[in-house]
Amino acid sequence: MVEEFSTTQSQNKISNCYSITISKMDSKTNCCKREAAYCCNSGYLARKDSRAQLLDLRLRVQRSAANVDDSMRLINRLVAALSELLSMRSVSGILHTCATLDMATEHSQKCCEELVAVGAVGTLLKLIRSVSRSIPDQQVLKHALSTLRNLARYPHLTELIIENRGSVETILWEFLRNKEEAYFIASDLLKKICQNQKGVEAVHNLPALLRRLHNLVVELGKKAGNDKSYTRNLVTKEQAERRLRVAAELLELITNSGGQRN
CATH class of the missing domain: 1.20.5 (Single alpha-helices involved in coiled-coils or other helix-helix interfaces)
Known part of the structure; x- marks a missing residue:
């Protein structure tokens, strides 16, 4: 219970x-x-x-x-600034305009197409050829190359860049002689150009610069392997290795594309 x-x-x-x-x-x-x-x-x-x-x-x-005032639209202001770019005397004004073009083309395909239509490629190439080795001018160069790189993201605009007289030669020359940030920007731009068959042909029509590119790869390879100062300075070593890697990749791309062409 x-x-x-x-x-x-x-x-x-x-x-x-x-x-x-x-x-x-x-x-x-x-x-x-x-x-x-x-x-x-x-x-x-x-x-x-x-x-x-x-x-x-x-x-x-x-x-x-x-x-809205049509002249105040972004694209129209960019076109107006582009038309005055080569006549500007103030380096700060040129730098500001180039930086604005760089930013606008990075975010808008329409801006890229409109600027190319009004001759942006030729204007930027003339500007690139005219800059000196001074620090402000190198900043201008960086933004000008970066703007061209932004344009080259679109294959139909890449072809227009290639067709502009002397464009590939100018860009390749800047790549070979530059040791700062513009070196890597020019490399990116050249890689996009070499993805186009006309771009590859344009590079192969510049045998002297192509030899210099080959010599640059050899020279950077020797420095990276033999220069003892690189072992003491890690930043310098990494920078040298990066420059070597970029140059070697570009040379390989050009060589392989040239082989396919033949």
Whole structure:
């Protein structure tokens, strides 16, 4: 009898605990449902109240777009700045314009196409040929090459760059003689050019510069392997190895593409 009574008590306790747990779960569920309903209703009321404000905002934007000064549009301002680039005398002004062109062409294909259509490639190449070795001019060179690199992201524009007289020679020459950041930008640009068959042919039509590229790879390889100063200066060593790797990759790309051409 005692055992039966104990068993009955245990079962009753378990049953009570289960009932309490179920009750709590139902309570939480109902609470969540009420909160969800409240949120939905609040969202509906907020959207309803702001409908007039959104309509007013939309109309104001449309009026602003209709009355905008066409000369103040970004692309038109870029075109105007490009047309004045070669006549500028202030290095800071030239640098600012080139940096703006670089940024705009990095983010907009339409800007790239519009600028190429108004002769940006020829203007930038003339600018590249005219810069000196001074630090400000090298900053100008960096942005000019970077802008051309941005244009070359699009195959149909790459072909227009290649077709511009002396373009490949100018870019390859800057790559060979530069030791700063412009070296790597010119390398990226040349790789894009060499992905086009006309670009490969243009490079192979410059045997003197091609020999210099080969000699550069050999020279950088010797320096990276023999110069003991590189082992003392880790940054210098990494920079030299990076320059070697970039030059070797470019030479290999040109050589392999030339083999396919033949």
